[in-house]
Amino acid sequence: MRSGHRVVVLGAGYTGMLAAIRLARRTRRMDVRITVVNPSERFTERLRMHQVAAGQELAEHRITDLLAGTGVTFVRGTATAIDPEGRTVVVDDGAVTLGYDTLVYALGSSADTGGVPGADVHAFTLDGAGGAARLAARLRELGAAGGTVAVCGGGLTGVEAAAEIAEAYPGLDVTLIGVAEPGAMMGAKARAHLRRALDRLGVTVKVGARVTKVLPDAVELEGGEIVPADVCLWTAGVKVPSLARDAGIAVDERGLVVVDPTLRSVSHPDVHAIGDAAAIRMAWGRIHGTCQSGMPTAQYTADAIARLLRGRPVKPFRFGYFHQPVSLGRRDAVIQFTRADDTPRRAYLKGRAAVLYKETVSGSPIKLYRLGKRMNVSATLSKGGRATRRPAA
Numbered sequence: 001m002r003s004g005h006r007v008v009v010l011g012a013g014y015t016g017m018l019a020a021i022r023l024a025r026r027t028r029r030m031d032v033r034i035t036v037v038n039p040s041e042r043f044t045e046r047l048r049m050h051q052v053a054a055g056q057e058l059a060e061h062r063i064t065d066l067l068a069g070t071g072v073t074f075v076r077g078t079a080t081a082i083d084p085e086g087r088t089v090v091v092d093d094g095a096v097t098l099g100y101d102t103l104v105y106a107l108g109s110s111a112d113t114g115g116v117p118g119a120d121v122h123a124f125t126l127d128g129a130g131g132a133a134r135l136a137a138r139l140r141e142l143g144a145a146g147g148t149v150a151v152c153g154g155g156l157t158g159v160e161a162a163a164e165i166a167e168a169y170p171g172l173d174v175t176l177i178g179v180a181e182p183g184a185m186m187g188a189k190a191r192a193h194l195r196r197a198l199d200r201l202g203v204t205v206k207v208g209a210r211v212t213k214v215l216p217d218a219v220e221l222e223g224g225e226i227v228p229a230d231v232c233l234w235t236a237g238v239k240v241p242s243l244a245r246d247a248g249i250a251v252d253e254r255g256l257v258v259v260d261p262t263l264r265s266v267s268h269p270d271v272h273a274i275g276d277a278a279a280i281r282m283a284w285g286r287i288h289g290t291c292q293s294g295m296p297t298a299q300y301t302a303d304a305i306a307r308l309l310r311g312r313p314v315k316p317f318r319f320g321y322f323h324q325p326v327s328l329g330r331r332d333a334v335i336q337f338t339r340a341d342d343t344p345r346r347a348y349l350k351g352r353a354a355v356l357y358k359e360t361v362s363g364s365p366i367k368l369y370r371l372g373k374r375m376n377v378s379a380t381l382s383k384g385g386r387a388t389r390r391p392a393a
């Protein structure tokens with residue numbers, strides 16, 4: 001190992017934090033300097049942003065507190081450019097330049113409001129604590145007077161948000177708008193439970209509906225139907241930062257960093273990509289961005305970097321999905337257990353047991369960071385068994 005190996009981790013979201021903390025522990029007797037870059041000092045619990053939108057206050061977790069005792073340096077700022085040939089990262093347009101020997105690219109994703117006119121101007125998103133808090137303030141205002149809320153995107157984020165808002169503000173008319181049926185990827189029983197919960201909470205569900213325009217007080221659907229919306233929340237589709245693409249690092253058609261079976265960039269092997277910003281293929285298909293899949297990529301990458309620094313071989317990354325945990329307000333939830341490729345098994349949980357399960361899942365990253373400073377705790381529920389034993393095509 002070269003002396004004073006410099007690792008820079010871009011992004012202190014779910015995966016960047018785990019990668020930094022675990023790598024610090026794995027290399028604690030080595031001459032390795034780890035630096036994490038993130039725009040905010042507060043750790044964003046993205047899994048709970050719909051709770052913030054509905055007016056709940058979350059515990060405040062500061063990144064420096066979570067990193068305390070690890071020796072990891074925190075730089076508050078936004079990475080604005082990467083020079084993969086010179087191995088540097090520019091922060092805040094040149095305010096700071098960081099050299100690296102190994103780069104961990106963990107910049108995550110955000111709601112893609114660029115594809116539909118008006119969405120970037122009129123719609124709220126759940127990307128960060130700031131946006132969720134602004135939505136919370138608007139909903140509080142509206143909740144008192146009464147009004148309409150359109151949640152665009154019938155995926156699990158949309159379902160969780162619609163349920164949470166409808167439960168917190170029973171006086172608001174909440175409409176969930178999506179192409180597919182809510183919970184389409186679940187088994188019939190879990191999906192039926194999810195639908196009953198939305199009905200009970202008074203959420204109007206529009207299926208087979210594509211939003212074509214977001215207006216100040218409504219959304220327009222394909223075919224011309226207008227759905228009134230004093231508030232529009234956008235959860236339909238995600239995009240990733242353009243930093244890797246701009247730097248000439250190989251990306252796929254969506255801008256995700258293309259990686260080899262050990263999660264290293266195919267164009268720049270000293271760049272490791274994890275979480276939502278990485279294009280990862282397993283033998284069963286493509287991983288889609290979730291915390292569930294992201295945490296194992298971070299764990300794996302920390303271990304892989306430590307092994308590479310010791311000159312040891314690294315086995316390919318293996319991951320299989322295990323569950324789809326979905327909150328339905330604070331008093332109900334549904335958990336669909338899955339096969340490695342995220343297709344549903346027969347087993348599912350609902351009601352109180354599911355609420356407890358979901359809360360355990362949502363709270364587990366922070367617990368993992370704390371414990372991970374002192375011991376090696378696994379963030380991987382399933383490596384996919386037989387489904388990941390053969391290499392990805």
Ligand SMILES: Cc1cc2nc3c(=O)[nH]c(=O)nc-3n(C[C@H](O)[C@H](O)[C@H](O)COP(=O)(O)OP(=O)(O)OC[C@H]3O[C@@H](n4cnc5c(N)ncnc54)[C@H](O)[C@@H]3O)c2cc1C
Pocket residue numbers: 010011012013014015016037038039040044046047048049050077078079080106107108109126127157160241243274275276277289290291292293294325326
């Ligand atoms: C409301 C909601 C509910 C969800 N529920 C679930 C769930 O139940 N289960 C599940 O598995 N997944 C869920 N997800 C998805 C999950 O949150 C993401 O898959 C996960 O956050 C990905 O982790 P990440 O580390 O890749 O990205 P993130 O956690 O988004 O972290 C990326 C970090 O990079 C920072 N960053 C971005 N650009 C820069 C830059 N230029 N310079 C420096 N830092 C930068 C960001 O500020 C952020 O801190 C949910 C998402 C939302 C929005």
